[in-house]
Amino acid sequence: MPIAPFVSGMRMPVLMAVGLVAVGLSGCATTREGRLGALAGGANLVTLTVTENLDVVRRECNSAITLAPLYGCQRSRVVSLPDGGSARAVTIVRYTDAAPSSLAFEIDLHELCHAVAALQPLRDPCHDQNGGVLSSATPATFAPAALAPAAFAR
């Protein structure tokens, strides 16, 4: 199954939250969101949101209480697995001053999924949805001589 349905990037006008003045000053802010590592019941091992829009961080991190500016948060929950075990599914939302490309975001999501899986006693599900193949990569992204350029070894 391709990773495309699980990774998305969108350009969100700042207009939505702060009005026309901010649009003139800030233009558009990019938000990239993705999920990887399918678990039981539609859950994913990792959900990652990277955004240039602090309003997205504030909205997605609404349970965090802070007096300082909020630049990110993480939360996790236990998901029961069909084999009787469990996994801790992690969600990370963070601000960035420069949005990553789709390819860079997908690589981050992929490696974060492996990191979260490696810290738990479960079978790593991070290649289940895409076989370890980057959906954001194009032939032009890599040198023509590269071997299996769009796939992760692990």
Ligand SMILES: [Zn+2]
């Ligand atoms: Zn991998």
